[in-house]
Amino acid sequence: MPPELERMNEPIHPGLLPAGLADQLPDDAAFEAAVVARLMDRLALSGYDRVKPPLFEFEDSLLSGAGAALASDTFRLMDPISQRMIGLRADMTPQVARIAATRLVRQPRPLRVSYAGQVLRVRGSQLRPERQLGQVGAELIGVASPAADAEVIVLAAEAVEGLGVTGLSIDLTTPTLVPAVCREFAMDAAAEVRVRAAIDRKDAAALERAAGAGRHVLGGLLAASGPADRALEALQSMTLPDVAAREVDMLAEVVRLVRRALPALVLTVDPVENRGFEYHAGISFTLFARGVHGELGRGGRYEIGFGRDEAATGFTLYTDTLTRAAPRPEPARRVYVPIDAPADAARSLRAAGWVTVQALDDQEAAAEARRLGCSHRLDDKGLPVPL
Structure with missing residues (x-):
C-alpha cells in the first residue's frame, strides 16, 4: 500500500482537529x-x-x-x-x-x-x-x-x-468609488479587473498602465489614503464623476458626525479599499486597535x-x-465548601459573587481546596478563610 494511503488509514488522535478549528x-x-x-x-x-x-x-x-x-x-x-x-x-x-x-x-x-x-x-x-x-x-x-x-x-x-x-481607530472606505470611475471612463470588464488588481496591490505604476484615460483620477484616489482630514481634502479637490463626488460628500458628512460624537476617535480613510467589502454598496469601515x-x-x-x-x-x-x-x-474568588457545610452558606457566597466548589467526599479541606485551585475554604462558622 502506498505510504499516503497508509497515512489516511491511520487512526486519528481524538485531540486532533481540522485546520482552522480549535x-x-x-x-x-x-x-x-x-x-x-x-x-x-x-x-x-x-x-x-x-x-x-x-x-x-x-x-x-x-x-x-x-x-x-x-x-x-x-x-x-x-x-x-x-x-x-x-x-x-x-x-x-x-x-x-x-x-x-x-x-x-x-x-x-x-x-x-x-x-x-x-x-x-x-x-x-x-x-x-x-x-x-x-x-x-x-x-x-x-x-x-x-x-x-x-x-x-x-x-x-x-x-x-x-x-x-484602548487605542481604537477606524479606517473608512468607499467601495463604490473605483467602479464609478471605471464606468465614467467606459472601461471594459477586463480593464476593470486589471485596475482592481493594481489598486489592491497599491501598485501606482501598474495602475497607470491599466487605467488608460482614467489613470489620473484613479491615481489620485489611490494617493488620497491617510488621516481623514488630509484624505478628504485631497478627495474634495478632485474632479470626480457625479456618483463618486456624492459618495465623497457623504463620507465627509459621516466623518463630521462621528467626530461630533467621539472627538478622540482616530479616523483614517482609504477610498479605494475593497477587499472584504464585496457586497457593500456605500461607506464601509474596519476597526483596529x-x-x-x-x-x-x-x-x-x-x-x-x-x-x-x-x-x-x-x-x-x-x-x-x-x-x-x-x-x-481579575479571577473570581473561589471558595472550597466542605461536604458537611450548611447549604445556605454556599448560596449566600454565590449571591455575593463567589465561585463555590463543593466537596464530594470527606477530604482534608485545605489540601483539597489548593488542589482544586481555590483561594479560600469555608470554615466551621460558614465563613471563607484564605488558604
Whole structure:
C-alpha cells in the first residue's frame, strides 16, 4: 500500500482537529462568553433587538442578496429531510437581511436588530486562518443617510471601548468609488479587473498602465489614503464623476458626525479599499486597535436583496480578536465548601459573587481546596478563610 494511503488509514488522535478549528478551554471560553454578553447588552441599550438565525439554511436563500458574495466561503451539503442543498452560514449579516425582508418586513423602519453566534468558512485567510469564528453584530435597516452610517460606526466604537479596549481607530472606505470611475471612463470588464488588481496591490505604476484615460483620477484616489482630514481634502479637490463626488460628500458628512460624537476617535480613510467589502454598496469601515494583530470588526452599507430595494448598514465584531484585545478581569474568588457545610452558606457566597466548589467526599479541606485551585475554604462558622 502506498505510504499516503497508509497515512489516511491511520487512526486519528481524538485531540486532533481540522485546520482552522480549535477547542476553547475554561478560562478562554468563559471570557469570550462574558465579552459577548457585554457587547449584546450595549447593543440592546441602543435599541437593537436581538435575533437568532439558524446555523444553516437552504442554499438558495443563504446565498441570495448579500450572501452571493460568500458562496466560495460556504460549506454546502444535502439536507436528508428535504433532499435540497443547504449551506452552513459563513457570515450572519445575509441571514439578518433575509429576516428583515421576510419575517420582519412589516416592522416599522428604521429597523434595528442585533445578533451573536458562530460561523463556519470553507477556508481561512492568511491574516485570519480560523475557519470557525464568533460574531457579534448590529444592522440598521431601511435608511440610507450619513446619520445612519455614523450611528453604526459610533455604536461599534463605543461597544468595543466598553470592553476596555484602548487605542481604537477606524479606517473608512468607499467601495463604490473605483467602479464609478471605471464606468465614467467606459472601461471594459477586463480593464476593470486589471485596475482592481493594481489598486489592491497599491501598485501606482501598474495602475497607470491599466487605467488608460482614467489613470489620473484613479491615481489620485489611490494617493488620497491617510488621516481623514488630509484624505478628504485631497478627495474634495478632485474632479470626480457625479456618483463618486456624492459618495465623497457623504463620507465627509459621516466623518463630521462621528467626530461630533467621539472627538478622540482616530479616523483614517482609504477610498479605494475593497477587499472584504464585496457586497457593500456605500461607506464601509474596519476597526483596529493599537498593538492588536488583526481587525476587531468591519461594517458598512449594503442592499438587503430578496426582491426589496432597501438599504441597510451595520457591523460585525470578531470575538476572537476582541478577546485578545480586551483586558481580562481579575479571577473570581473561589471558595472550597466542605461536604458537611450548611447549604445556605454556599448560596449566600454565590449571591455575593463567589465561585463555590463543593466537596464530594470527606477530604482534608485545605489540601483539597489548593488542589482544586481555590483561594479560600469555608470554615466551621460558614465563613471563607484564605488558604
